Amino acid sequence: MENAIETVKEALATLSLNKLRTGLAMLGIVIGIGSVIALLSLGQATQKQIESNIQSLGANLLTVSPGFQTQGAVRGAAGGGTTLTNEDAQAIAESPSITTINNVSPELSSRSQVTARRNNTNVQIIGATPAYTSVHNLEIEQGSFITDTHVSSRSRVAVLGPQVVTDLFGENANPIGQTIRISGQSLMVIGTTVSKGGTGFMNQDNIIYVPLSTAQKQLFGQDYLSSIAVEAKSADVMTQTQNEIGYLLLSRHKLSEPSEADFSIFSQADLQNTISQTAGTFTSLLAGIAAISLLVGGIGIMNIMLVTVTERTREIGLRKALGATKKIIITQFLLEATILTIFGGIIGVVGGIVVFYAISKLANFLFTISFFSIALALVVSGAIGVIFGAYPARRAANMEPIEALRYE
Amino acid sequence: MIHVSHVKKIYKMDGVETVALDDVSFDIKKGEFVAIMGPSGSGKSTLMHILGALDKATSGSYILDGEDVGKLLDDALAKIRNRKIGFIFQAFNLLPRFTALQNVMLPMRYAGIPSTERLEKAQRYLTMVGLSDRMAYTSSQLSGGQQQRVAIARGLAMSPSIILADEPTGNIASHQAQEIMEIFEKINKDGHTIVMITHESDIAAHANRIIHIKDGKIIRDQKNGKRN
Numbered sequence: 001m002e003n004a005i006e007t008v009k010e011a012l013a014t015l016s017l018n019k020l021r022t023g024l025a026m027l028g029i030v031i032g033i034g035s036v037i038a039l040l041s042l043g044q045a046t047q048k049q050i051e052s053n054i055q056s057l058g059a060n061l062l063t064v065s066p067g068f069q070t071q072g073a074v075r076g077a078a079g080g081g082t083t084l085t086n087e088d089a090q091a092i093a094e095s096p097s098i099t100t101i102n103n104v105s106p107e108l109s110s111r112s113q114v115t116a117r118r119n120n121t122n123v124q125i126i127g128a129t130p131a132y133t134s135v136h137n138l139e140i141e142q143g144s145f146i147t148d149t150h151v152s153s154r155s156r157v158a159v160l161g162p163q164v165v166t167d168l169f170g171e172n173a174n175p176i177g178q179t180i181r182i183s184g185q186s187l188m189v190i191g192t193t194v195s196k197g198g199t200g201f202m203n204q205d206n207i208i209y210v211p212l213s214t215a216q217k218q219l220f221g222q223d224y225l226s227s228i229a230v231e232a233k234s235a236d237v238m239t240q241t242q243n244e245i246g247y248l249l250l251s252r253h254k255l256s257e258p259s260e261a262d263f264s265i266f267s268q269a270d271l272q273n274t275i276s277q278t279a280g281t282f283t284s285l286l287a288g289i290a291a292i293s294l295l296v297g298g299i300g301i302m303n304i305m306l307v308t309v310t311e312r313t314r315e316i317g318l319r320k321a322l323g324a325t326k327k328i329i330i331t332q333f334l335l336e337a338t339i340l341t342i343f344g345g346i347i348g349v350v351g352g353i354v355v356f357y358a359i360s361k362l363a364n365f366l367f368t369i370s371f372f373s374i375a376l377a378l379v380v381s382g383a384i385g386v387i388f389g390a391y392p393a394r395r396a397a398n399m400e401p402i403e404a405l406r407y408e
Numbered sequence: 409m410i411h412v413s414h415v416k417k418i419y420k421m422d423g424v425e426t427v428a429l430d431d432v433s434f435d436i437k438k439g440e441f442v443a444i445m446g447p448s449g450s451g452k453s454t455l456m457h458i459l460g461a462l463d464k465a466t467s468g469s470y471i472l473d474g475e476d477v478g479k480l481l482d483d484a485l486a487k488i489r490n491r492k493i494g495f496i497f498q499a500f501n502l503l504p505r506f507t508a509l510q511n512v513m514l515p516m517r518y519a520g521i522p523s524t525e526r527l528e529k530a531q532r533y534l535t536m537v538g539l540s541d542r543m544a545y546t547s548s549q550l551s552g553g554q555q556q557r558v559a560i561a562r563g564l565a566m567s568p569s570i571i572l573a574d575e576p577t578g579n580i581a582s583h584q585a586q587e588i589m590e591i592f593e594k595i596n597k598d599g600h601t602i603v604m605i606t607h608e609s610d611i612a613a614h615a616n617r618i619i620h621i622k623d624g625k626i627i628r629d630q631k632n633g634k635r636n
Contacts, residue, residue: 003517017505318501321462322515322562323490325483402462405501 011336022340025304028297029344029384030351033377035290037352040373042359043283045366050275053204060102060235061135061268062242064092064228064249083253083262084225086212091252092230098244100237105131105229108215108222114208116168116180123164124207125182127215135231143176143191150211154218158187162195163205182208183219238267294380297344298388305337305392316396317404326397333396337389338382345381349374409569409601410436410459415468417454417624428454429465430624436570436603441596443615443632444605451624452605453574459603460495460572461488473569490518494563498575500555502547508534508558509543515566533561537591553584560591564600571595573604577611589614 015022066083089106092098108127113120132138133145145159158180160168169175175189187210196204216223232241242265249263250256309316316329353369360367417429428451436442446452457463458470461477470477472492480488489495502511512530513523521529534543537557547555556576563571573592577585593614596602606612613632620628 003520006517006523013505314501315503318503319514319518320486321460321489321495321501323486323518323566325486325518327483328518402457405462405497 007331007335008339011332011339015336015339021304025301026340026344026347028300029294029341029381030297030348032290032294032297033345033348033381034352034355035293036287036380037349037373037377038356038359039283039286039290041352041356041369042365043279043286044370045356045360045368046279046283047276048368049366050279051272060232060238062230062232062238062245062265063267064088064230064245064263064265066224066226066263082222082224084228085223086216086225088249088252089225089228092228092245092248095244095248098241098248100233100241100244101230102233103131103135103231105129105135105231106212106225107132107227107229108212108220108224109226110215110220112182112219114164114168114180114182116175116178119168121164121167121206123161123167125215125219126207126209127212127219128209129212132209132229135229138196139194141192141194142174143189145191146209146211151213154213155211156185156187156214156218157190157211158182159191159193159209160189161193161205161207161209163203164208165192167206180208182210185218187214235269238269242267294384298341298384301337301341301385302388302392304340305333305389306395308336309333309392309396312396313399313404313407316399317401317407320399320401321405329397330393333393334386334389337393338385341381341385341388342378345378348381349377352377409438409473410603411469411471412459413469415455415458415465415470417451417458417463418466427624429458431468432621432624432626433468434619434626434629436601438569438601439596439599440617441592441602441615442604442617442619443612444603444619444621445607445609445612446621447607450621452621454624455621456572456574456603456605459570460493461485486518490515491566492569494566494568494571496556496559496563496571496573496576498578500547500552500559500579502555502558502562504547507544507546508539508550508561511547511558512562512565515562519566529565530561533564534558536564537561538587551584552580553587556580556584556588557591560588560595564595569601571600571602573602575606576604577606577608585611 064084086106089104092101093104106129110125111122112125113122114125126132128146129151130146130148133140138145140159141162143159146157149155150157160175160180165173165175168180169178175192178189179186180189181187193205193207193209210219230241230245232238246258246261246265250258250261253262255261319329356369357367359365412435413433415429415432416427419426419428430451432451432455444452444455454463458465461472461480464478468478472488475488477485477488495501502508503514506514509527509530512533513526516526516529531540531543534540537560539554539557539561542550542554547558550558556579563573576592577588580588589611592602592604602615604612604615612618616632618628618630618632619626
């Protein structure tokens with residue numbers, strides 16, 4: 001044990017002798033481990049974020065979108081068609097044969113410029129019915145949501161997402177009773193929603209809700225729906241419900257074959273799987289690249305150790321003359337390589353966490369670090385030292401003492 | 409104690425055989441101070457390497473303290489070098505980053521001696537060679553003579569059966585060489601067996617037996633009348 005501590009001290013002293021070389025040799029490992037940590041954490045965070053986003057969109061949710069499904073070379077852009085009507089939504093809700101649904105929410109969604117006082121912003125406008133809140137787990141912060149009366153009388157009212165409130169009226173303002181303008185029409189704000197989070201295309205806070213009829217007749221001038229959201233009674237009946245809605249709509253649209261369908265139905269689970277898979281593939285791809293940089297780092301370590309062994313040939317010869325066994329020489333050089341990579345690994349872990357922290361702040365990601373990945377990174381960096389240090393150490397140990405002593 | 413009989417060493421280089429040692433036999437008893445003299449290429453360095461368990465003879469036997477060194481494997485040879493042989497080189501061969509004290513302690517570390525004992529012995533031997541005030545100096549801070557004295561202390565550290573010195577004064581100014589030889593005589597009086605290679609007769613004159621070799625053969629092996 002005493003000897004072990006001394007050997008470690010000696011290795012540290014040797015490594016600190018040529019700081020620039022030691023630093024450069026470490027750099028490969030630092031970058032490799034750093035990118036592994038940053039990328040794995042980023043991948044995990046993305047996955048978690050997507051899952052929580054999709055959960056907040058509503059559980060047991062089926063979405064019916066207009067447009068043709070994949071069919072040969074021709075594919076109608078999902079959501080681009082004009083095949084879903086208010087009557088379709090009503091038929092789904094009132095069909096005696098479909099008993100597994102809780103709520104049906106017909107929706108018309110479009111982006112538009114919105115102004116209030118002097119501020120203006122570009123937001124998603126959703127024409128909705130009262131069913132929307134229950135289907136999408138939407139909660140009201142202030143005021144109230146759209147009612148049946150609003151829908152039937154095409155009231156000019158609007159409910160704002162928190163992001164819209166901030167953009168149009170400022171932080172923590174109370175917009176209830178204020179007027180906003182969309183497409184030349186004035187609407188009165190009657191409520192605001194609780195923040196649901198989400199970023200980019202998933203941002204659920206940058207939305208204005210208006211009565212469906214108001215959206216169709218007064219804002220966008222169209223009778224069609226951009227989607228029908230259906231809340232099933234439980235996760236177990238999703239497939240059954242999906243099929244029943246499919247057959248109902250096929251018969252309503254006078255189509256005989258499922259392959260001819262001018263609409264598509266997908267569940268939240270499908271979406272979640274697709275996105276998770278994509279994110280997973282992306283993560284493994286990045287991790288693969290990081291692994292390659294680790295390999296390159298390891299080769300760098302081997303190279304430096306070979307140079308070191310050659311430079312210290314006389315020292316090795318002397319040590320052998322003084323009675324160092326092969327094991328002692330191997331231990332000495334293996335230890336130097338391993339200390340190099342473990343230090344590199346520690347710096348890499350810290351660097352990776354810092355980079356990931358910066359990204360999570362900038363892109364508004366969840367900042368979580370798994371201790372498993374840190375432990376793994378350190379074990380891997382130690383292993384790299386042992387693997388890539390083995391050959392140089394063996395070469396040192398196998399030197400003939402007289403030849404080594406004669407070396408100039 | 410040292411028993412060398414019919415030792416032959418043949419080097420093969422690019423298919424050409426060179427005979428470095430040709431049927432060399434001699435005994436060295438405990439407490440002797442032997443100088444091996446010869447011109448360069450005479451085979452004295454080869455003999456030194458064989459005596460130091462750094463190299464093996466092509467044929468013949470070398471027995472040190474009853475052990476047939478020629479038959480030992482690498483790790484056993486390392487142990488022999490560690491316990492039974494104290495090397496003193498022409499170029500000193502101190503580890504440059506180490507202090508005098510650390511250099512002397514190194515062979516004791518390989519032997520697994522506890523650090524307190526190592527320190528105590530190293531201090532004792534460095535004091536003996538007159539370097540009690542230079543123990544924390546690294547080799548770059550020491551003169552040639554001082555470095556060689558550190559090497560002597562290191563050679564003595566494991567109380568070896570023989571001290572093997574290869575041109576110990578070759579790289580040292582002459583007045584310092586005199587001091588080194590005085591130390592050799594002193595440790596020889598203390599009972600250490602010394603085998604020293606040199607080509608300088610005034611250095612060899614400090615020994616009590618001189619073996620002359622030429623072309624790989626012993627041509628003369630005699631007591632040194634001046635000392636005995």
